[in-house]
Structures are given as C-alpha cells and as structure tokens.
Amino acid sequence: MQDVKDTTDPRASNKPSGERPSPTPNPGPSRQQALPYGIVGEGLKEVTRRVPEDEPPPLPENAKLKSIGKPVSRLDGVEKVTGKARYTFDVQLPGMLWGRWVTAPLPHARIKSIDTSEAERYPGVRAIHILERLLSSAQLRDPKAEQGNRYPTVRYAGQPIAAVAAHTPRAAEAAAKLIKVEYEPIPHVCQLEEAMKENAPRVFPGPTEQPATAGGGGAPPGLPQRGNVRGPDSKPLGTPGARGDVGKGLRESDVVVEAEYRTQVQTHVPMEPHGLVADWRDEVLTLYASTQFVNSVREEAAEHFDLPKSKVRVISDFTGGGFGAKYGIGNYGLMAIHLSRKAQAPVRMILDRRDEHVSGGNRPNSIQRLKLGAKKDGTLVALQLHSYGTGGIAGGAGVGFCHATLYNCPNVLVEQYDVFTNAGPCAAFRAPGQVQGIFGLEQSMDELAEKIGMDPLALRAKIDISGTDDCLARAHERRVGAERIGWSKRRPAGADKGPIKRGIGFAQSQWAYLVQPSTMCEVRVSGDGSVEAFSSTQDIGTGTRTILAQVVAEEFGLRPEEIGAHIGDSRYPMGPASGGSRVTSSLTPAARNAAYRCARDLASRLAPLLKANADEIVFADGKVMVKGKAGSAMPFREAVKKAGFAEISQQAGRRDDYEGYVMSTPDFALSRHGIGGVQFAEVAVDTETGIVKVERVVAVHDCGRPINPKLTESQIYGGVTQGVSYALYEERHLDAASGHQLNANVDQYKIVGSREVPKIEVIVLEQLGAQSSTDARGVAEPANVATAAAVANAFYNATGKRIRTLPMTPANVLAALRG
Template identity: 35%
Template sequence: MEFEVNGVPHTADTDDDPTAVEVLRDRLGLTGTKLVCAGGVCGACTVQVDGEPRVSCLTPAARLAGCRVTTAEGLAGHPVARAFAGRDALQCGYCTPGFVVEAAAFHDRWRSGHGRTAPGRERIADALAGHLCRCGAYERIFDAVAAACAGEYDAEPDPAAAPPRAEAPEKASGTARYTTDLRPEGLLEGVVIRSPHAHALVRSLDAGDLPLVRLLPSDGVVRYVGQPVAAVAAPTRAAARAAAAKVVVEYEVRPAALDVRRARAGEGPLVYADKAARKQAPSSGEGGLGLPAKWEGNRRGPVSMNKRGGEAVRRILKARAKAPERLVEGVYTTAAQSHTPLEPHAALAHWSDGTLRLELSTQAVQRVAQLAAERWGLPPERVVAGAPHVGGGFGSKMGLTTDVVAAVELSRLYGAPVRVSLDRDEELTDGGYRPATRIRLAMAADTAGDLSALAVDADSDGGVSVGGTVAALARFMYGRAPRRLRDFDTVTNRPPGAPFRGPGGPPLCWALEQAVDEMAHRLGHDPIDLRRQWDGNSKRRALYDWAAALPVWNDVRRGGTGRYRRGVGVAAANWLYFVDPATEVELTVEEGTVVARSAVQDMGTGARSVLRRAVADGLGIEEGRVRVEIGRSGPVHGPVSGGSRTTPSLAPAARDAAARLRAALGGGDVASRLDSAHGTRVTGKRPRDRRGFALPFTLGGLAVGRGFTGSVQVAEVEVDTRLGRTRALRVWSGISAGRIHEDRLARNQCEGAVVQGVGYALYEERRTDPLTGRVLTENLEDYRIPGIGDTPEITVHFHQEGFEHVPGGGVGLGEVATLPTAAALANAVYDATGWRPYDLPIRPDRLLEGLRP
C-alpha cells in the first residue's frame, strides 16, 4: 500500500490487516497519534485523511491507500497548534494531538466561510464532541480554538516569548514522548494474565516452554476478577496476547463476597480469612497510610476522629426529641469514580550491566526508584527511573503498580527491554477508582442557629482495599462543635480502590454541604450567610463575601414550574496543606544557560513552568536562559505529584537555589556573568515554614503544614423535568491557597478540577456484575466522563492571602478545587426543583423518581 503522510510518501504492508493507528505509531514512529480507547470514543488517535478528521483506531490501514494523511506532527506550524500552546489549552497533553488535528480541520472550514471571526462555544463544542480530556482542560481549549479562528495566531510567535507551559509546543505538535511512545531496540511487549474469578486459589500455572512471571500474592489467592496472576512477553502485543492465551491456570474457586449490603452486615464469605491475609489489603487512602482498626467479618472499623463524641450524640438525640426543626439527618451515597487517565499505567524496564532502567508513567519517579531498589535488592544508584511526560494520574500512579513489577520481572527473565501497558479495559478494571461511599449524617443547630453537634458514619466501598477516610475530614470544618466521626471499610471481592484527587473529600462534601444547605433552608437563613456564621476560617470568609456578591446569587431563584428550571447552589470545602520538606533543586551553568534539575515529574500540573519561572525570577534573567530537566530519579530529591504538594515544595527550593547561584556568581547582574560561569553548580533546598509544621514528623516524605486551603463554589444548573437531565451551566470557583505561582496554569488546573467534579456529580458511575464481580463499565462508552459539551462556563477567583508563613506564600490547590463541585450542583438542583438528591450521580431516573407526585 502506498500513501502520503505529512507530505512524505510511504509504503506499508497491510497483509495482516493492521489499523491505521498501528501503522502510524508502530511502523512510522508518528506517536503523536495516541491509542487510548480503541473504540472511536475518545478522539486521541484522530488524523486527517484527505483533509477530513478520522479516528485511526477504527480505520483499517488499507483504507489509506492513495490518501493524504496528516497527523499532529504535520500541523506543528498550524495556527491551532500555536494557539493550544499560547493559550495553555492542555494539561498532561496526552489527548492534545487529537484535539489539534480535529480543531485544525474545524479552523480551516470556519475560516473559509466566516473569515477572521471567533466561533461561539456551541459551535466549538459540536466540532470537538468526539474528543475527551480527562484533565478537563476544556475551558482553555474553547479559548484557543476561538483565538485561532479569529486570526490571533496566524503569525509565527515571537521566539523570545515563552509559552505559559514550558513543554506546550511539544505536546501540541505530538512530539512529546510518553512511556507508551518509546520503542528501544529489541523491545518486547508484556501482557498480564488476569483472574476470571472473584475469589479463588491458584493451584497451578502451566505455560509449557514459555517463560512466565508469577504475579500472585504470597498466599496464592486471587480476590477479584482482573487480579494479576502472571505475565508473558513477545515481540508484539498481538503475539504476547496469543502466548498468554496458551497459559493454563488451574483455579480452586471459592465463594465470593460481592453483595455490599451483606458484607456491611457481617454476612457472607470472608475476603481475608485471617490477620496475615488482612495485612495484604491495599490502601485506598492518601499515601497508603491507614490507622489500625478492628475487623468484624468483612467490615473494618470504626476509625474514629471524635471531638466530644458522646456529647454530640446526646445533643442530636435531644434535638430529635424536642427540636426536630433544627435537626438534619440523611443517608447519602456516592458511586465509585474511576481515575482512567488517558495514558494508561505503563512501564518499560531494562536490566543492563547490573542496572535497572525504568521509563514510567508515574506520579512518583523518585519514590518508585527507591521502592524498586528495595524490592530487587539493588543499591539506589543502580536504579534509574524516568518519567519525561506523564499522561495523567490523579492519584492512581503512586508506587510499584502491576505494570512496573511485571515489566521489571519480564525484562530480567527475557534479558531484553520489556514494556507493559494496560489496555483500556484493564485500566478501567484494575487501574484504580475513588471508592463508593454510604454516609449517615446527623446535624443539629442550637437556638442561635449555630452548629450544635455533628455525627458522621461513613462506609467506604473500595473492593479489596481499606483505608477510606471520609468522616474524619469533617473534624476540620465548621468550628468546634462536638462531633462523632467514624470511618468504616466494607470489603468485597472486587478490584481495589486507590487515592483519587482529594481522597475522601468529595464524598464528605456531598453529604456535609447538602446538610448545611438543608439546615439553612430550615432555619430561614441564606446558605452563604449560614456558612459564614459557622466557619471561623478567615480565608474562607473572604470567599463567602466574594460568592455573596455574585449577581447570580442575588437573582430570584427556585426555577418555576415549567419543563426547564434553573437553580443556583453553593458549597464549601477545605483541605490540608501538604509539603515535601526534603525537596531539592540543582542549578548548573552550562554554556550560558542555567539548567535546573530535580527528581520531580510533570503529569500536567506545570512543574517545568513553575521551576523555570522561579529560577528566572530569582536570578533576574529571561526565562529563555533557563532549561528545566525533570522526570529522572537521582541525587536531587524531588516531590511526589500527589497531595497537592508539588508546587509548594518545588518553588521555594528553586528560589533558594537561585539565591545560592546568585551568591556564587557574586550578585549583581547575573545575566552578564553566565557566559563565563560554565560548570558552576549549587543545590537549593526548601526552607522550613516560619511556624514549622503541624506535626513534628513526616509520613512517607509528606509533612502536614499549618493552615487549611479553602474553596467556595457557586453553581448554576438547568434541569429538564421531562427527561430528568441536569445540565451544569456555570460554575464560579473561589480558591484560597495563598500566592499563585503560575496564574494561567493554576486557573487551568482549577477549571479541570471543576470538570471532574461535574463528572462525579452527573455522569460517572463504575459498575460491576453483582453475580460475578466483573467490571461492566470497562470502556469509555459505558464509563462516561465529561466531554467538552458538558463543560459549564467556569470562572476562577483566587484569594491570595493567609499563607505568609509559607516560603513563597502559596500552597497546593489541585485537590481543594474539586471537592465542593458535586455538592454545589446538588444544591442547585434542589434550588431549581425542590427535590434533594441523596444518591450520586444525579441520574435522570433518580431525578424523575424524586419529582414524581
């Protein structure tokens, strides 16, 4: 077959009937065309065929014969690619090439008919409806496409003007390389063999002459459908799958605990039969940390975070008997929310001369290197891990995950580089999810309208995992009233949950913020005024004042009796301030350029840009004279990208390094001395907070700082009472996280957090078969994440005071920005209809049932 790609003639053999994406990626090396869903749903593999966008995962390569194919690499100079880089219309960047290809075709059609005019949001959303961005960068994408169509990026950009995101041009052009894109010589592809049973003992594995790696737990028991059993490798993925199909596994099937209600009641077969087995339970909590607790059958807990808990219960019982109008009680449930980053879990391992080399899709490149050294008995310097670009994680890529272990063991067994990448069904089955919850809440107010008592019992349903922390977070919100807070884990034979962006926070807000809203209505208070009355945090008080001044909040609400009803809701949240105090940044002068290095990774939050700006500002030089090298383990310690700790760890260390380099160069005009300072090297460390930390110790490199971040969100919705659909129209997100180091990147991240909150509220629902335990939502059609057309107009407001004791004045905001969104939308639905949603997501069937007379 002959065809043209980006203006270059090519010949490809299509006798084995490959798809177009396979030919472009594997044979031509055009890895900007990403394979994500393999079902034509996400748009990441989009290319232009004779000028028309087409998903290459569903296009047979033979259909390209005689055609002109254009990939993202061929559009690097297109106005749309420039606009995506210039307007920061991306985060992790894994979906970006597909967006650029589709948007470029739309741009060309639009300009031919409308000239240099900007299309509206609806036209852009219609054009890009077949594309998904799990990071939620849709607001910036709207902006970039409109600007490109209006002609703002027709000219070449000024070479001296650095884009907001350092790596944006590479990501927009498809030339940024991720772990899934790398192809060293002799590469083998690994495939994981997984259990078809929810609970079984593996009696034997028969692979014949095929080399095979066992991935079973030490007791040989599999506890969920999809649990790794073994792994094999072959030169191609298809050959590896064929080899895996020949492996015979003998199982002794055991009764499985699949009914959450029975497990919660202490009934049904045990998932973990004894104490030794329970120690193997993975954690769904932040950092893998969990407090000890008792087990009763398949229920673990309670883990209590009480404050005068007995008094709280007495006050609630008294209010129930004598003042029910000042008591709010309810049972709130949330569905499991899958992480599903568009770049799946992926690892490439190669043993060479006694050194283990890893290329990873990870949020913790330094930590994984350390864990690998411990697991395989190597000196730390004999493990080199890299993660140059990471296609999202959201908390699911934090340690020695299955892909890493399988790749390392296979590489050692086969004596070759081996990559293991999860397919989308594997990612949605075993890649991690926010546990579902059942929250029983009771809240009492006194005669003055102040919070009198709070009781929260939260059950986390994270399959075989434990460590859910939901109720405990209510300890830190709304003053000092007595409260009884208890967390439980209900364990079943289903895949394990994992920490997900503010673990425990969104489900707590779902219950707590709706209860506060309900209390405001019962007491006849404005919902913002009641929160201001209860909340002693000065930073959030400033956000309440901002929210109360919004015109939409002062409009007449409660949307009438017609089919379409509009409502407005509010919700608030806080989050702990975390930091890695051991963070370092090394600066080296190399031929007139300052090279900044740290063992940190960038999964779309902008670590490169934060480093570049902090170093340039500290030295008083242009950003173009700073080169950032990250994503590689080594002696310069870098933080994990999780717990909202990256920027508050990295930026102060970079400024300290800049101050040290300035001193080493004699101060004054640093720029004029760089050309003669080749080889000068300094290492900066993150200074200690002025008031120290809240705890005198660190937990896995994580320190708890003093002070809480805050978020107040106002949401407007439109409810279709005939079809039961809820549409998020606008969201105003107020964030208090101190100084913002990179304004545009921070807004992008906060907007994406809102989008993920919209998905949590309205669409996302991980489901399993109640009889077999198999995950049913195993593709991106059945598991629905928000698209660009689901994106409300989002306004972000930063309150930048309150963290003056922190070096640099700012802390993390990625988690607090998503916590209150679902609750704000639920309160808006109540405002529109008078019906209170207790179960998440707010599905059409639930809404229609609630509105039924």
C-alpha cells in the first residue's frame, strides 16, 4: 500500500479504545539484523532491520527448508472426506433442543403485540424468547427519534422476531407458526436509487451510527445523514481519500475518462450455514459455533449476558466456509443462548438456506461515478469518485480504498455514501468494497490506456511505481502473467468476425497486509517426545492446522504429521480472526517464536545427555545431534525420553513488523506494505445469446513467504472461482412491492458450477519482505479482487464494447453490445 496516513481507524476493531500509533516498532531489547529481501529467483539482497533480541534467526528461502514452503497435504483432509470432522451442524449433545425462529413477513413495520400463549402449550416446547435487541443493524443516534416500543422496529422482510426451542425440529417449526404477531405496516423502500430520492420512505427516522464488529464493516462515526443517504466517507480504511485539487487537476489533464459502473448485491452462501449450539446448564456457557473468530463470539456473549470471559467457552472444531459474515454471535446465536438459559438445556439454532440468504449477510451493491484525468504520456493527474451503495439496514457499502492507494495520483477526491434500504444487513465479504472498486477502476485504466494509445500493461508500469515491495511484486507479476497468457498476441478489440468473439483482459489486485497483534501461540513438548501447538484460531477451510504444524515442525526437525496442531477453542492462547487475509501473517510468526523458545529450552535439557553446550544442539530429520558430529545423532523421541522431564511449554506472541505499522490497535494492525497480484482472463462472448464464458485465468500473486504452496494455490483457485461467479452469475433479487427476496435458495440464486469454472493457472511468488520471523502474509482476498475486472477488460477486447454493469447476464451483455 502507499500514501496511507499515520492514523488509526475506529472501524477496525470492536474495541474502540486503546488505539495506538506504532512509530517505533518492537520497543525493548533489539539487535541490528541482516535479512534476505526480494523475490526469490530474481536476485535476493540483504537489508538491515532492528529485530527483537528474542526473535529466532532469519529463515532462508523455502528451497533450503525442510517443512516450511513444502506442499504438505491437509493434515485434517482424511477427517473431512470421511465425515469424521465435526462441524457445528454435526454437534449433537444429550438433551439437545431444536431452535426455530419467527421472522417478519413485512419489510417495514411496528410490532403492536406478540402472543406466544398457544405456542407455549404446544407439545415438546421447552422455551420461547422474543428478541429485544437486533444485532447487525445501524442504530439511531437519538433513540427518541423513533416512537417508543418494547420490540425492535421491523426494517426488512425476514427480520428475526422470536424463537422457539422444542424437543424435535418438527415441533419447533409447528410451534413457531403459532406465535401471533400483530404488525402496523410502515412505507418501505428496498431499491437503491429509489431510496436516494428526497421523498423516499425513511428506513430510519433520524441519523444513525454503526460501530464495527469484529468482522469490520460498520460506518465511520459522525457522518452527515440526509434521509436514507449517509456520508460521504472520504477516508476508507483510514486512507487519504482527499488530497490536492481535483478540479484543477482535471482542467490541466490532456485526457479525461468518465464512466458509471454498477455492481450487484451478492450473498455469501457458505457450504455450512450460520449456526450455533448453546449449552448453558451450569456456571459455564459453552458455545459450538460456525465462526470465523471464536474470541469475538466469546466477547459478544460475555458482553450481552454480563458474564466474565472465563465463564464462556467457544468451540469451533471445523467451520464449513466463511467469507466475512461469520463473526460474533448473530441474532440466531443470541436467541439460542436465551433459549438455553430458559430451558436449562442445549439449544441448536442453524439457519436454513432462505434465512442464510436474507439475514446471513451480503456484499453491498454500488453505483460508482468515476472520473480520471491524465497527461498524454499516461501520468495520472486527477481521480474523482462518487459512489453509492446499500447494505440494507447496515452501513459499510463503500467501494474500497484502491482509488487513493493503488496508483500515484496527486489530486484525489473519494466520496462514498451508504444508502439505507429495507433489506437484510450487509457484512464483510472477501475483500469488502475492494472487489466493487477495482471493477470500475481497472476498466477506467484500460479505457485511459486506449485513449492515449498506450498498452494497458505499459500504463500500469508507469503509474504503479511507489517503490514499496507490493508494487515491485506487481511489476514482476505483470511480466510473468503476460508471457504466460500470450499478451503479445492479443488482437485489437472486436477483431473476431463471427458471433463468438474472444478476447484477453488484465486487472491488478490490491489488498492490505493485516496483522492481529494480540495473537499468541503455545508449544509443548511432553516427556514421551510428543510435540503440540495450541492457538484459539479457527480453520474455515484454508488449512490453518497444517501451516501451524509446518512452522512448528521446522524448528524441531520433525515432519508436520508428527505435530499435534490444536485450534478452535477459546481456552487456547489468543488466535487471530479468519478474515482480512490475516491468519497466516499473524499466527505463523507467533508459532515460530514459541517453537523456537521451546526448542531452545529442550536443547538445554538435552545438552548434558549429549555432553555439549545447549547452543550446539540441533534438531534435524527427526533426530537430535551435536552440530557437526553426525555420530551423536539420536532419534528425537528417544532423546526426549532420556532427558527425564514431564513437560515443557513456551508461549510467544506476534511481535510487531520490523518496520512497524501505519496504524495499530490491540486487535488490528495495518502494515506499511501490502499484498496483491495480477490476473489475466480469456473470455468467449456469444454476441447472439449474450452468454459469456470465461475460458482461462492466469493468476500471479504474492503473499510474502508461501508457507504451503499447495494451500496457497487452493486459496487462489477459490478466489478466482468466486470472482467468476460474481462477475457472471450471482445477484440477489428483491421484490420491490413486498421486500421479499425472490431467489433465496441455491436453485434460482445462480452460482458458478463445475462446468463454468475456467482453466486456472496459478503462479505464486516467494517474496521475502524482512518484516517478521516467517515473512508470511495472507492471500485469501486478492484472488477475488481482480477477477471481475479482468473478465470485464477481456470482454471489451473481445467485443469492442464496455460492460459496466454486473453480473454479466445475457440481458446485461446484450444491452452493453447495443452500446
């Protein structure tokens, strides 16, 4: 990243206090250390950083390592494919009850009364709870602006009202239907542009606020609100969204490109729906959650029910997907806990597919009005963006931070507005906002390149030159990707004569390099030679257990399969959230630091046995030996048993990056660098039917040091696939009259299928940035960010027509071709 202010962003954490700048990284004893820096294979150099004294020595490139950097298969793969893995959906507890909630049929209404008497008498019913506080919604700054009521105002069709717990699912379903709710309808609006009108029905009767949750989102505090329109936000993620004089820059430009882009609402649709099993039968509240952050579930539960955190335990053995919406307890979890307390029994609340679409979160839509000004040689002079998007009853409908940070431009004005509608709340979704923003920005860059007669790659080379390591990586990625895709053979736009037209397009990706500073890890060695690692982080399908084991195995000279990797329990040391591409960057340095300390502790205990000094003891290939004396080698387990101790244990945390952060809070830190990549797409467009087929994608990405190339590639495959699905198929459809979602299922809500997935070629750089003890960064977001934009630019190369509206359905394609 570049040009980011040294400031903190209150939206970045659910703990608004305690924010701190980080001008001096890693205070305390430190040493000057030479570290490898650069892209492996392109000529590494050494740089000097100030490193904490207790950090382990720097790692060489992956080729010289035994475990880190190797394509190890998922250690829990067999459990998953055999069904042994226990997801929240699979949790069965003795005496467990089934929860079912009641939702509002109207998009906007006041609740006049709720009668639960008949439901209470239904056979098998153990508890009923009426929701008194709605989560995941903006809240009025002045609660008195709304007519007083004991029940939350209904603001979207499908909003949860109450819940029932019964002995069987059928009984819970039947009893839920017996709850009588009397509504007073209020005028509603559920379409973005209608909601922007002065005379539109008001979703909220006054200005609102929405602090961020653990998953991000929310809205900056104190912004003006007029009707349903709140904003503008000119500092997305704390970036300087306003600098210079845009009007003057545009007047001084030789070329101006101006266009409007539109993107749709996309729902999350994880394989495992949102769900929670609450068990509050004794002093400890135990929650089994399908979550991206066990600690945020614990913190919210403790806060809502006035419990010490020590009395709340959260378990997430496996989570069946989570793209940003699975943070916190949610309204379903809130009700499950209330029901469990009332019934004195475990209660299971799992959303069905309709509820998942309607209430489980979504990526907001957008209208983006973007204007670029440049000189004839491609130098950017001005960039102006006005965007509007709706997250339903929630804030957070911005279009990312790329406009102010991806390219060098002296005059920038970014203004992003939230527009409230009577629709389900948005949530963080795999690079929130950035996917929408890049779709417009990268198309405009291609259009600018064409206007000045410049190759799109050459234009990026000219303006993407901040000098940070992520920009240097993209320069290399452009060259590698262009060669692989055959860019030099790309033909002029619309060159094909027949109805099927093919083209090649390209787009750049950008995401923040995030760290959770509070991350901890514990490593234990038992007297029998067992080695285990513990962190409360969770695995949402990315392979966290495996990379944890690989990092620890490297320090002990063992195989990853020999390491017990324990995660997904809030009783373990604090682990990072699975969101924002932060797990690998946060967890692996903490794990290595703990493993290094534990290995040195072990070496001191083995030294007398091997008649050597502790610093001469090395661990390699499953053995313990004295350095330089092969004859001293002893099997690891045998040596540990002979040392005669019961257990040793060491904990370590994630130290600050060696160059510090742009901003830092206890739970969120933003590096001075970034992550990203470039993507090239080949498409075929049937100009008669309007059907677009993505035939091939070349994805070249950087993520610092790849801890496990196989898992890294898997993440990129998933990001590209999800990006293609977003570009071509996915779209939520609401009925304007009733406010109901018309395709709240997995039939009519179209998602890319196996036949539509293109050939995907992944190239991952090994880039050492000299920032932490592992130099690892995340990779989940960038592969999703650039996909739709690359496909759109390929569409133009194929047809000679710009498509500025997503998804690329036949109707939108034919409209674009008509021009």
